[in-house]
Amino acid sequence: MIEKGVESLWEEVREVSLGNSVDRLLSPPTSLQFLRDFVSQNKPCIISNAISHWPALSLWLNPSYLSTVLSSSLVSLHLTPHGNADALVPHPLHPSTLCFVSAHVQPTPFPQALDLICQPPDHLVSYLQQQNDCFRTEYGELESDCDDHIPWASDALGCHPEAVNLWIGNHLSETSFHKDHYENLYAVVSGEKHFLLLPPTDVHRMYIREYPAARYSYSEESEEFCLELEEPQRYVPWCSVNPYPPAGTEKQERSKFPLYFNGPKPFEVTVKAGEILYLPSMWFHYVRQSPGEGGCTIAVNYWYDMQFDIKYAYFNFLQSLPYRSTDSPKMPESECEVSGSHASPNHESAAKDVEANKECEEV
Numbered sequence: 116m117i118e119k120g121v122e123s124l125w126e127e128v129r130e131v132s133l134g135n136s137v138d139r140l141l142s143p144p145t146s147l148q149f150l151r152d153f154v155s156q157n158k159p160c161i162i163s164n165a166i167s168h169w170p171a172l173s174l175w176l177n178p179s180y181l182s183t184v185l186s187s188s189l190v191s192l193h194l195t196p197h198g199n200a201d202a203l204v205p206h207p208l209h210p211s212t213l214c215f216v217s218a219h220v221q222p223t224p225f226p227q228a229l230d231l232i233c234q235p236p237d238h239l240v241s242y243l244q245q246q247n248d249c250f251r252t253e254y255g256e257l258e259s260d261c262d263d264h265i266p267w268a269s270d271a272l273g274c275h276p277e278a279v280n281l282w283i284g285n286h287l288s289e290t291s292f293h294k295d296h297y298e299n300l301y302a303v304v305s306g307e308k309h310f311l312l313l314p315p316t317d318v319h320r321m322y323i324r325e326y327p328a329a330r331y332s333y334s335e336e337s338e339e340f341c342l343e344l345e346e347p348q349r350y351v352p353w354c355s356v357n358p359y360p361p362a363g364t365e366k367q368e369r370s371k372f373p374l375y376f377n378g379p380k381p382f383e384v385t386v387k388a389g390e391i392l393y394l395p396s397m398w399f400h401y402v403r404q405s406p407g408e409g410g411c412t413i414a415v416n417y418w419y420d421m422q423f424d425i426k427y428a429y430f431n432f433l434q435s436l437p438y439r440s441t442d443s444p445k446m447p448e449s450e451c452e453v454s455g456s457h458a459s460p461n462h463e464s465a466a467k468d469v470e471a472n473k474e475c476e477e478v
């Protein structure tokens with residue numbers, strides 16, 4: 116009975132509001148239009164020609180510009196063996212089960228970090244993806260190349276961004292499915308970002324479960340990674356679905372996660388250099404990237420506080436409904452992750468640093 120209701124919800128939100136594709140606006144909306152047509156409907160859109168005036172769009176195509184401006188900056192470089200941080204990987208002690216892994220974070224001079232991203236060595240994937248308002252701190256020298264907020268979004272949302280982050284990566288880095296408790300204005304400066312999006316109504320299709328937290332540590336000397344469980348042990352609620360299962364495992368993954376693979380297709384969007392994606396709060400997203408001219412993908416995103424309003428309450432109610440073949444264990448509040456963002460320690464501290472939305476991810 117509940118299953119039927121939940122499945123008709125997936126269909127109905129697409130019929131009455133979302134349609135089959137993400138809206139594209141050719142110029143920035145007014146704040147009223149943005150609020151009325153997108154924020155209040157919790158509906159994504161892509162906006163072109165909203166950042167054409169940013170010097171970053173031309174300056175950042177040249178890696179030596181970035182390396183010169185940031186020549187003396189130490190930045191937090193995230194290192195993984197295969198490009199998947201904040202993701203599920205085989206458990207170090209019981210490889211037939213999974214754990215939630217965070218990257219090794221290495222303070223690195225920016226020019227060296229950029230070289231590692233643009234000319235990746237075989238054994239290492241590097242991603243600048245610190246999410247603690249890093250654009251205004253670690254990359255402060257670049258601030259005048261972009262706007263410090265998105266004016267029509269700040270107007271519509273009634274506040275300035277809680278955090279502004281810089282992302283520099285290559286084709287090897289992926290961000291696994293998760294949701295954030297922020298309104299996200301995600302501006303691509305160089306290259307392309309490829310997003311898979313699912314609305315919050317589809318929460319049961321993500322098979323959110325709790326996984327033990329682990330972390331990579333990397334030794335420069337041996338050039339090897341070690342995967343270790345966090346001490347004291349901590350559990351992280353995370354989406355179980357990998358939308359692009361490795362070759363040879365597709366059939367198995369499809370049968371483990373039928374609600375994802377057999378249900379309505381996720382919205383698939385590519386955000387090109389010069390475009391902004393409005394990614395509404397609580398939408399599940401999976402992200403890949405293609406490098407631009409300089410050999411990397413660069414984006415700046417603005418996280419604005421979300422309203423913990425009636426749709427948040429509806430979401431919690433929906434998530435609490437038991438659904439065939441999905442676990443929905445509850446965690447005591449004290450053990451809950453800060454889920455202002457992706458729930459990794461990094462994100463957690465991001466949320467703490469900016470004293471952002473501290474809410475428990477109840478799964």
Ligand SMILES: O=C(O)CCC(=O)C(=O)O
Pocket residue numbers: 282289290295299301308400402414416
């Ligand atoms: O660009 C990425 O890799 C991930 C972006 C993301 O998850 C976010 O902005 O919340």
